Structure formats: structure tokens, C-alpha cells
Amino acid sequence: MSGKDNVWKTITLVLVAMLVATAMMTLVFYGQLATSEERYRSTVASLDSISYSLDILFNFGNGTKVWHNDTRIPLGFNLYNATMLATRGDLKSTYYPQYQTHFMNSIEGVGGDSSKPSWAWMTWHFNESTGKWETYDIGADMVTLKSTNKVAWFYQDTSKYPDLAQPN
Amino acid sequence: MLARRDIALISVFSALAVSSNYAMFGFFQIKIMDSLVFISAYLFGFRIGAGVAWITWLVYGSLNPLGSAGFPLLLVLMIGETVYAASGALLSRVWKKSTQFGARSFARKSLVLGAIGLLSAFAYDLWTNAIDGLMIYRSFDGVIIRMMTGIYFALVHEVADFIFFAFAVPVLIISISRATRMRK
Numbered sequence: 001m002s003g004k005d006n007v008w009k010t011i012t013l014v015l016v017a018m019l020v021a022t023a024m025m026t027l028v029f030y031g032q033l034a035t036s037e038e039r040y041r042s043t044v045a046s047l048d049s050i051s052y053s054l055d056i057l058f059n060f061g062n063g064t065k066v067w068h069n070d071t072r073i074p075l076g077f078n079l080y081n082a083t084m085l086a087t088r089g090d091l092k093s094t095y096y097p098q099y100q101t102h103f104m105n106s107i108e109g110v111g112g113d114s115s116k117p118s119w120a121w122m123t124w125h126f127n128e129s130t131g132k133w134e135t136y137d138i139g140a141d142m143v144t145l146k147s148t149n150k151v152a153w154f155y156q157d158t159s160k161y162p163d164l165a166q167p168n
Numbered sequence: 169m170l171a172r173r174d175i176a177l178i179s180v181f182s183a184l185a186v187s188s189n190y191a192m193f194g195f196f197q198i199k200i201m202d203s204l205v206f207i208s209a210y211l212f213g214f215r216i217g218a219g220v221a222w223i224t225w226l227v228y229g230s231l232n233p234l235g236s237a238g239f240p241l242l243l244v245l246m247i248g249e250t251v252y253a254a255s256g257a258l259l260s261r262v263w264k265k266s267t268q269f270g271a272r273s274f275a276r277k278s279l280v281l282g283a284i285g286l287l288s289a290f291a292y293d294l295w296t297n298a299i300d301g302l303m304i305y306r307s308f309d310g311v312i313i314r315m316m317t318g319i320y321f322a323l324v325h326e327v328a329d330f331i332f333f334a335f336a337v338p339v340l341i342i343s344i345s346r347a348t349r350m351r352k
Contacts, residue, residue: 007276010276010279010280013280013283013284013287014279014280014282014283016283016287017282017283017284017286017287017330020286020287020290020326021286021323021327021330024290024319024322024323024326025323027316027319028319028320028323031316031319031320
């Protein structure tokens with residue numbers, strides 16, 4: 001038997017061993033992944049009983065749109081609370097007791113532009129039955145959220161209200 | 169028929185394997201027993217290796233801190249361990265019972281031994297898990313379930329055997345062969 005044959009036999013044997021080891025490791029990791037996914041599903045199922053998940057869109061009116069998908073909120077949160085959560089408190093607002101709601105001045109530094117007096121942050125929700133975006137007729141504090149909600153804040157020109165541009 | 173020398177060899181190797189199993193009890197799935205079965209078959213033939221495998225499991229499987237394996241699992245383990253005796257005897261034939269691990273060939277031979285250790289452990293795990301699954305669940309699905317649940321332990325066993333076979337086995341082959349030569 002030549003030395004070259006021996007080298008190839010060694011390489012083949014080692015490669016087969018590596019293949020077995022790699023396959024075993026893959027199965028171990030696959031098992032761990034399956035366990036993690038199961039735990040994740042179980043945790044989400046538990047969360048569903050004490051919280052809601054909703055999608056929030058921020059349209060800054062300058063072409064920038066930011067989605068906060070699957071934002072987890074506790075039961076009983078209104079749109080203002082959810083917005084506070086999604087922006088991590090990076091907003092400015094004024095509370096009007098007579099309406100029991102906040103007026104949004106700015107979100108993440110956008111809003112209150114004196115050169116655009118007719119621009120304001122508007123609240124929207126996506127109507128699943130009509131397949132269209134619609135504005136809320138009430139303030140953000142009065143909007144009770146549900147798990148299926150898809151909502152939006154849109155900084156836009158309100159001078160032509162109710163003929164407004166869609167947030168998305 | 170076994171000669172007195174064969175009985176003595178089986179006894180010594182089995183004693184080493186059993187005692188090392190107890191000594192390494194805390195290290196789950198890491199045992200030098202497989203290497204000892206392999207070496208005994210490599211240096212002294214398949215019959216000796218198989219004898220060591222069977223005696224070791226007969227003792228360790230019966231007198232185990234975790235409880236006795238019992239029949240027929242004990243038989244499955246004994247047959248499974250014979251894989252190491254078979255691979256030892258096979259390599260002994262291919263390498264012509266060589267006990268020379270020169271500086272130039274050491275790395276290659278060590279790698280071959282490591283690969284054989286890993287593959288033998290794989291065959292052993294495949295066999296024992298498959299039969300165990302069949303005995304517990306009495307179905308092919310049970311075989312798959314048992315293999316999947318035991319895969320992590322099998323991997324630890326195979327990696328440990330790779331390391332033992334690559335590093336400890338060459339050293340033991342050299343030293344044991346020198347000791348037996350001294351006796352002649």
C-alpha cells in the first residue's frame with residue numbers, strides 16, 4: 001500500500017468522524033432550538049392573558065416612518081400610555097382636563113414647528129373591515145387599545161381636515 | 169478455549185476498566201473503559217477485547233451506584249461495548265499490531281485513533297439508544313425519541329472518546345507493549 005493511499009484513507013476516516021460529530025452537534029443545537037421555540041411560545045401565550053400586542057406607526061411627516069411592531073402593553077393601557085411606552089417617554093404633551101386627554105406637541109423631537117402652524121400629530125387606526133386608515137375622533141387618552149389594533153401617529157398638515165393624507 | 173495468560177489479561181484489563189469507571193463516576197459519559205477495551209483488542213486480539221468488554225459491563229452494569237442495568241439492557245450494553253473490541257482488532261490487523269508511534273507519524277496516527285474512537289462511540293450510542301428506545305416504547309418512533317433525547321449525552325461521550333483515543337491510547341499502547349516485552 002502506498003503512502004499516498006494511507007494519507008487519503010486517513011483523511012477519509014477523519015472527515016467521516018468530523019461529519020458524525022458535526023451532525024450530532026447540529027442535532028443537539030436543533031433540539032435546543034426546538035426547546036427554546038416551545039418555551040417562547042409558552043411565554044407569549046402566558047403574556048397574552050395579561051397583556052396585548054399591537055403595532056404602532058410613527059410617521060414624522062418628513063418621509064420617515066417607524067413601525068413598532070408587536071409592542072407589548074399591559075391590559076387597560078390607552079393610546080397615550082402605549083405611545084409613552086413605545087417612545088420610551090421621548091415626547092412632549094399638554095394635558096387638557098376638560099377633555100381628559102393629552103395634546104401631543106412633539107414625538108422624538110418632531111412637532112411644534114412654528115413655521116408650520118397647521119401641522120399637528122394626528123392619531124389613526126387601521127380599520128380591518130374596510131381595509132383603510134381612519135382618524136380617531138377622540139383623544140389618545142380615551143382610546144382603549146385591543147390586541148388586534150394597528151395604530152399610527154402622523155405629523156401632518158391638518159388645514160384640509162378631514163381630507164388628510166394616509167399615514168402609511 | 170482461553171489460555172491462562174488470556175484469562176489474566178482479561179482480568180487485569182477488566183479490573184482497570186471497572187475501577188476507572190468507579191473513579192470517574194462523577195464525570196458523566198466520560199470513561200476510559202472504551203480505550204482499555206480497544207487497547208486490549210489491539211494488542212492481544214478480539215477475544216481478549218470482547219472478554220474485557222463483557223466482564224467490565226457485567227460487573228459495572230450490575231454493581232452500579234445508579235442501580236443495576238438488569239437483563240436485557242445489560243446484554244445490550246455488553247454487545248455494544250464489543251464495538252471497541254472489533255475496531256481495536258481491525259486496526260491491529262491494518263497497522264500490523266504496530267506499537268511504533270514515531271515523531272513523524274504520531275500526529276497522523278493520533279488523529280486516526282481519535283477518529284476511530286469517535287466513530288466507535290457513535291456506533292455504540294446508536295446501538296444502545298436504539299435498542300433502549302425499542303425496549304421502552306416498543307415502536308420505531310420510540311427509537312427516534314430515545315436517540316433524540318440522548319443526543320447530548322452521546323455527543324459528550326463521542327468527544328470524550330476522541331480525546332482519549334487521540335492522546336491516551338497511543339501512550340498506553342506504547343507503555344503496555346513495553347511492559348509485556350519486558351516479561352518475555
